[in-house]
Amino acid sequence: MSMKAINLAQTVNYFRQIPLSGQDLRFWFVAREGSPRGYMRSLLRTVNEPVKLLFVGHRGSGKSTELNKLAEELSDKFYTIHIDIRAITGRTTPEYEDVMLAMSTQIVIFCIEHNLVRTPLVEPVRQGWESLRDWWLQVVAGLPIRPASAETTISAQVKTLLGDIELSARQSSAAREQLKFQINQQMPDLIRHLNWVIAEAEKNSQKHLLIVVEGLDKVDLEAATQIFRDHAPTITSPVAAMIYTCPLALRFSDHYNTLKLSFSEVRYLPNIAPRHRDNSPNPEGMATLRDIVLQRLEDRLIEPLAFDLILQACGGVPVWLVFLVRSAAVYALNRSEQAVIIRAEDARSAIKELRREALAPLSRRDLTVLRARHGDRRLTNDTDEQRLIYNGSLIEYDNDVQWCDAHPALWSLLEQADDDNPDDNGLD
Numbered sequence: 001m002s003m004k005a006i007n008l009a010q011t012v013n014y015f016r017q018i019p020l021s022g023q024d025l026r027f028w029f030v031a032r033e034g035s036p037r038g039y040m041r042s043l044l045r046t047v048n049e050p051v052k053l054l055f056v057g058h059r060g061s062g063k064s065t066e067l068n069k070l071a072e073e074l075s076d077k078f079y080t081i082h083i084d085i086r087a088i089t090g091r092t093t094p095e096y097e098d099v100m101l102a103m104s105t106q107i108v109i110f111c112i113e114h115n116l117v118r119t120p121l122v123e124p125v126r127q128g129w130e131s132l133r134d135w136w137l138q139v140v141a142g143l144p145i146r147p148a149s150a151e152t153t154i155s156a157q158v159k160t161l162l163g164d165i166e167l168s169a170r171q172s173s174a175a176r177e178q179l180k181f182q183i184n185q186q187m188p189d190l191i192r193h194l195n196w197v198i199a200e201a202e203k204n205s206q207k208h209l210l211i212v213v214e215g216l217d218k219v220d221l222e223a224a225t226q227i228f229r230d231h232a233p234t235i236t237s238p239v240a241a242m243i244y245t246c247p248l249a250l251r252f253s254d255h256y257n258t259l260k261l262s263f264s265e266v267r268y269l270p271n272i273a274p275r276h277r278d279n280s281p282n283p284e285g286m287a288t289l290r291d292i293v294l295q296r297l298e299d300r301l302i303e304p305l306a307f308d309l310i311l312q313a314c315g316g317v318p319v320w321l322v323f324l325v326r327s328a329a330v331y332a333l334n335r336s337e338q339a340v341i342i343r344a345e346d347a348r349s350a351i352k353e354l355r356r357e358a359l360a361p362l363s364r365r366d367l368t369v370l371r372a373r374h375g376d377r378r379l380t381n382d383t384d385e386q387r388l389i390y391n392g393s394l395i396e397y398d399n400d401v402q403w404c405d406a407h408p409a410l411w412s413l414l415e416q417a418d419d420d421n422p423d424d425n426g427l428d
Contacts, residue, residue, distance in 0.1 A: 019064035060319025
């Protein structure tokens with residue numbers, strides 16, 4: 001059974017820039033050469049102690065989809081708790097206290113909702129719940145948190161309390177600052193209470209907990225650097241298996257060798273390389289990119305030339321591939337409400353839009369660096385290159401040898417003289 005778009009309206013809805021999950025994951029997932037998912041799965045199944053993994057890759061490279069697939073494959077052994085720091089905190093510049101607060105509230109609430117911790121009929125368990133509740137009440141003293149009903153169970157009181165704390169921290173800067181201060185002062189107690197919940201959950205379940213912390217690869221680079229560089233031992237302190245997604249730029253920083261000491265292993269998700277370093281086509285990479293598209297639409301909906309233009313322009317980054325197909329389908333429908341196929345002119349319009357977005361954050365210096373890397377495809381840990389990798393303007397590949405190139409949507413601009421300003425609709 002398949003689920004493919006049979007018209008352009010369905011194409012627009014099937015090509016959304018969100019990670020695959022649930023039914024979409026089962027229908028549309030495409031296995032990729034070079035993915036570390038199989039290795040991570042074997043490691044987590046085999047090692048007895050809680051594994052701490054750092055998962056790095058380009059923004060938009062498909063890390064979340066790979067992690068969702070991994071969770072599905074491990075569902076017989078692990079309860080997976082997905083924690084998106086950026087979504088929970090609502091911040092682009094989180095600090096390590098925000099990470100620990102989000103992790104603590106989400107893990108405890110998950111364990112309560114899934115009945116992983118025993119109802120506190122046994123005295124030690126009751127004391128544990130009461131200690132957890134009272135500690136959080138102490139931490140949030142002074143915040144407008146509504147009191148829980150005395151008739152509700154202690155675990156229900158804790159769930160309500162933590163939900164209110166999370167909401168207050170997201171909606172009020174003053175509340176967040178107060179919580180940050182208290183959590184920073186009492187971090188050992190926060191970790192102790194969190195690990196009590198994890199230990200109780202794993203003791204009373206046939207499965208272990210796997211905590212997947214995402215979003216730190218999408219926040220401000222300096223904020224992410226400070227969290228991983230300065231607080232890696234703290235954010236990996238929960239006694240459960242953990243996977244953190246991390247900005248790829250940190251892999252090329254001077255801090256990388258230090259921060260990775262807090263993790264059992266580092267695994268890298270490479271981009272899908274449409275070309276080799278010598279600029280010759282890479283048939284394997286192009287075939288994977290084609291499969292990603294053809295899992296979601298019937299090939300009659302896109303002209304061969306339009307398809308080729310999109311495959312080249314996405315740079316092997318899945319999020320841009322999905323964006324270009326969706327955008328081209330919208331341009332086709334804008335061209336004619338009765339359109340039944342994506343034409344080359346629609347693909348060129350989508351590529352032009354992507355180029356405009358890619359250019360927006362770039363300075364003249366950035367263009368100089370990108371022009372040089374487009375010429376020699378040599379990757380270094382230069383600070384400018386780290387930043388350009390982080391914002392997606394410079395793309396790393398590791399087929400053949402490790403190399404890089406500017407985003408293909410920018411090539412036609414970079415290959416012009418400095419004083420030219422091309423406004424073509426194609427990919428040179």
